[in-house]
Amino acid sequence: MVLNGGRGGGHHRLLVSGVAYELLRFAAMLALTLLGLIFITFLIGRVVPIDPVLAVVGDRASAETYARVREELGIDLPIHQQFWLYLGKVVQGDFGTSVITSQTVLHDLRQYFPATLELATAATLIGVLAGVPMGVIAATHRGRWIDHVTRIVGLVGYSMPVFWMGMVGLLVLYSWLDLVSGPGRLDIAYDGLVEPVTGLLTVDSALSGDWDVFRNALSHLVLPAGLLGYLTLAYISRMTRSFMLGQLNQEYILTARAKGVPERRVVWRHALGNIMVPLITVIALSYASLLEGAVLTETVFAWPGLGLYITRSLFNADMNAVLGGTLLIGAIFVCLNVFCDMLYRLLDPRART
Amino acid sequence: MRRLLLGLLLSATMLSSPVLAETPANTLVVAKNIDDIVTMDPAEIYELSNSEVAVNVYDRLMGLEIGDMANVAPKVAESYSVSEDGKVFTFRLKPDIKFHSGNPLTAEDVEFSLERVILLNLTPAYLFQALGWNQENVKDMVKVIDPLTLEFTVSEKYAPTYVLNLMSTVTSSIVDKKEALAHEKDGDMGHDWLKTNSAGSGAYSMRSWKANESVIMEANPDFRLGSPKIERVIIRHIPEGSAQRLLIEKGDVDIARNLTPDQIAGIAGNSDVVVETYPKATVYYLGLSQKVEVLRNPKVQEALRWLIDYQGMVDTFLKGQMKVHQAFWPSGFFASLEDTPYRLDVAKAKALLAEAGYPDGFKIQFDIANTQPYTAIAQSIQSTFGEAGIEVTINSAEVKQALTKYRARQQEMIYMYWGPDYLDPNANADSFASNPDNSDNSPSKPLAWRNSWDIPDITAETRAALQESDTEKRRQMYLDLQAKLQKSGPFINMFQESEQTVMRKNVKGFFSGPNADLVFYREVSK
Known part of the structure; x- marks a missing residue:
């Protein structure tokens, strides 16, 4: 009893300290990454050859007005002082106000990030659901027509400018065939009908059971998500193919086949199972890069997302907004990293220490 | 696999078949690049797209009206006079003008609006600083004589048309003093609130501005010159001219503002749209x-x-x-x-x-x-x-x-x-x-x-x-x-x-004057 209890308690403590250690490690990683990001973005902000005061007061303000804003922005202070001031505010959850939207950066990110999240998630779903099977089939049918088709699909996805594909997509599917809706996230008739909860219009409208809005939001989402999904697919299918080819030559596959394991099981279970770790890394990275916002796609489709927000802020030297956006992206990268780490351990016994 | 893909694609497109593209009859939808807007406070407005909103939302002492772009005429003012030495300007206001809030527009509002430009010292303050006004003297230079009479003094003798022209800029927009002060924070004369809200007496009130997304305006039935013909104006942020072209050809917007010359040439054969040219x-x-x-x-x-x-x-x-x-x-x-x-x-x-x-x-x-x-x-x-x-x-x-x-x-x-x-x-x-x-x-x-x-x-x-x-x-x-x-x-x-503006054939009465703050929506019908 005592022994048992003791052992159990010890195991429990070990587990707790393990979790605590992991959490600590995660927090430290997050803090370090974000600190580094703030520092580098800050430096970049200093070397951008754009006068940030111009974004606030424009080209013709009087010297008096100019001087006041310059002082308010704190640009006259030495950079290390500016850095500490900003850091102090961020720690308190104050990311400052964007000079170009007149809103707090937090408010802006809450508004623009969901649009990007919705687009990126839909695109990644398309890319993974179609790309992984395509890559696997291409690998098992290496050199046959289906492999070539996959390669061509990938090549087109890689080499066509997304801007151009977006325009052609709009012209054909929206303008000519009337299959999807045009630029924007909703038709104006549906604007403001659904109370934002998550900010993802498809999710919010489904939650409130407003299916007209849902259909409309979906009809706006299909084309840009399909387009970005296609690019993701091109990348993921190529990577899956090359990972699979690496596995299919391995001896354990030969053994499995020799043992008479059905081919389907050999491919989809043994081989695919073994490439899961690198594949998840690839998927996570492509998801993360979509979450940064796709500036060109957002421009063509008038999609008010993070990419446009950060780009426009940068061109106006609106550093609060740029820093806030960069931090958000940094945090996403760290979180996805940790998530992948956890998945590895789940999938790969060797990774469990 | 292919069947699955095809099925996915088909179901996605069927699920999402859009409603017939047409804008609501009481709403004018404008496609425009509005990423230059950074504020909606008239004491700060300085960019083109927000000037355009402000002229529809706020009224001014003087201004240009549709039909005469050459001579500044009284708007909220009923009449004005200039002293012999050219330094004192007196404005008599029209009675019975109301703000969107229902508050009456008086000389106090005008005084407040002119003074806050100098006191807030934001971008366009230089326009009024040129009259010799500064933070120390502006309260003496601008004075209420009675509820419908305002008087201001300028430091030197100027050509009167120059001063009257200044009183017709966006910067001279008349803000509802009571409403602005009701939202005052730390003595900012309502600046923070007015950045994203409006308190005017113009043909439209601003319902919302979402940066990089849209501006929505609602008609003011009590407007000084009568109720606007169209109830709602929605300006949608469409950054790309080519996307604007698709939208206007399809009828998803009524007016498109940023088409390039080759895009304009491209729609020449489309009989559903007309192209108007406005000198700027x-x-x-x-x-x-x-x-x-x-x-x-x-x-x-x-x-x-x-x-x-x-x-x-x-x-x-x-x-x-x-x-x-x-x-x-x-x-x-x-x-x-x-x-x-x-x-x-x-x-x-x-x-x-x-x-x-x-x-x-x-x-x-x-x-x-x-x-x-x-x-x-x-x-x-x-x-x-x-x-x-x-x-x-x-x-x-x-x-x-x-x-x-x-x-x-x-x-x-x-x-x-x-x-x-x-x-x-x-x-x-x-x-x-x-x-x-x-x-x-x-x-x-x-x-x-x-x-x-x-x-x-x-x-x-x-x-x-x-x-x-x-x-x-x-x-x-x-x-x-x-x-x-x-x-x-x-x-x-x-x-x-x-400026070349593309409109659906049924849109009438849109007017775009030589400056951004002379774009009027109140005569538009469709």
């Missing part, structure tokens, strides 16, 4: 920094005037968007100089360069914004200058970046635009033909300063024209100034802008 007051010029020795040479300056293919550009990639205009004050207004003496003449330019001592040309750095049509203009200039042996290096950059360089006087040659803040010639003369202090620390940075053009005599002439109260004499003074700058000096004025 923005002028485009080449600035030659006088810090650069060769550009100080008058013969070189003249040679360069003969080395630009003005008409060639206007006939091709600028078609419908620009017209040749070679004076600093735009054509079509009081005191406009309409002469366009220069055209591309390489032989003449070469002869002038030889006379100047540069028979083989010279090298020059050229700054320009990195968007169209600027890049095409830069290439045209590079090639025609090249014909005379002048080697042009183009530095294209983000417009704010080019502007930063320009304001630090680090450029050699630059192509830029200038839009007047108000439609009195002083708005341009004060920048092109005035440079009170050419030192690096000059408090003001007019265009003449940015090009290091030290001109005490011309600055004095500009000042004299500003103070001349005889209209005919004043007109002649501005004509002389323009003629002088057309022949010599660092400015080669090249073009004046036109």
Whole structure:
């Protein structure tokens, strides 16, 4: 009893300290990454050859007005002082106000990030659901027509400018065939009908059971998500193919086949199972890069997302907004990293220490 | 697998079959690039797209109305008078004007609105600072006489039209004092709240502005000139002209504002839409920094005037968007100089360069914004200058970046635009033909300063024209100034802008005046 209890308690403590250690490690990683990001973005902000005061007061303000804003922005202070001031505010959850939207950066990110999240998630779903099977089939049918088709699909996805594909997509599917809706996230008739909860219009409208809005939001989402999904697919299918080819030559596959394991099981279970770790890394990275916002796609489709927000802020030297956006992206990268780490351990016994 | 993909695609498109594309009958939907909007407070508004909203949302003492773009007339004012010495202006207000909140519009609101421009000291404050108003004296300079009478004093005698023109700018928009103060924070006179809300008495009230998304305006049935014809105006942010083209052709928007000349040409055959051209007051010029020795040479300056293919550009990639205009004050207004003496003449330019001592040309750095049509203009200039042996290096950059360089006087040659803040010639003369202090620390940075053009005599002439109260004499003074700058000096004025707007055939009554703050929606019907 005592022994048992003791052992159990010890195991429990070990587990707790393990979790605590992991959490600590995660927090430290997050803090370090974000600190580094703030520092580098800050430096970049200093070397951008754009006068940030111009974004606030424009080209013709009087010297008096100019001087006041310059002082308010704190640009006259030495950079290390500016850095500490900003850091102090961020720690308190104050990311400052964007000079170009007149809103707090937090408010802006809450508004623009969901649009990007919705687009990126839909695109990644398309890319993974179609790309992984395509890559696997291409690998098992290496050199046959289906492999070539996959390669061509990938090549087109890689080499066509997304801007151009977006325009052609709009012209054909929206303008000519009337299959999807045009630029924007909703038709104006549906604007403001659904109370934002998550900010993802498809999710919010489904939650409130407003299916007209849902259909409309979906009809706006299909084309840009399909387009970005296609690019993701091109990348993921190529990577899956090359990972699979690496596995299919391995001896354990030969053994499995020799043992008479059905081919389907050999491919989809043994081989695919073994490439899961690198594949998840690839998927996570492509998801993360979509979450940064796709500036060109957002421009063509008038999609008010993070990419446009950060780009426009940068061109106006609106550093609060740029820093806030960069931090958000940094945090996403760290979180996805940790998530992948956890998945590895789940999938790969060797990774469990 | 393929069947699965096909199935997915089909179900996605079927699920999402959109409603028939047509905008609601009571709503006007406008596609426009509105990423320049940074605020909606009239004391801060300075960009184009928000000026356009403000003129529909706020009223002013004076202003231009549809039908007469030449003469400033009373709007909220019923009448006005100017004292003998030209320094005291008295305005009698129209009775019974109400703000959107229902509060009556009185002289107190006007006083509050004018004063807060100076007290807040935001971008456009310089317009009123020019009247001698500052944070210390403005409360004495602007006074309420009775609920419907306002009086203000200016520090010097100016041409009355200049002062009245200032009272017709966006900056002079009349804000609902009670409403603004109800939302005051830390003595900001409602500034923070007014950045994203409105408190006006104009034809429309602003329901919302979402940066990079939309502006929504609702009709004000009690508007001074009667209820607007259309109930709601939605300006959607569509950054790309090509996307705007698809939307307007499809009927998903009623008006598209940012199509390029080739996109306009592309819809010429579509009978569902019409294209309207509205002349604008923005002028485009080449600035030659006088810090650069060769550009100080008058013969070189003249040679360069003969080395630009003005008409060639206007006939091709600028078609419908620009017209040749070679004076600093735009054509079509009081005191406009309409002469366009220069055209591309390489032989003449070469002869002038030889006379100047540069028979083989010279090298020059050229700054320009990195968007169209600027890049095409830069290439045209590079090639025609090249014909005379002048080697042009183009530095294209983000417009704010080019502007930063320009304001630090680090450029050699630059192509830029200038839009007047108000439609009195002083708005341009004060920048092109005035440079009170050419030192690096000059408090003001007019265009003449940015090009290091030290001109005490011309600055004095500009000042004299500003103070001349005889209209005919004043007109002649501005004509002389323009003629002088057309022949010599660092400015080669090249073009004046036109806006091409595409509308669905059923849209009537849209009006876009020469400035951004003269775009009216209240007469629109469909």
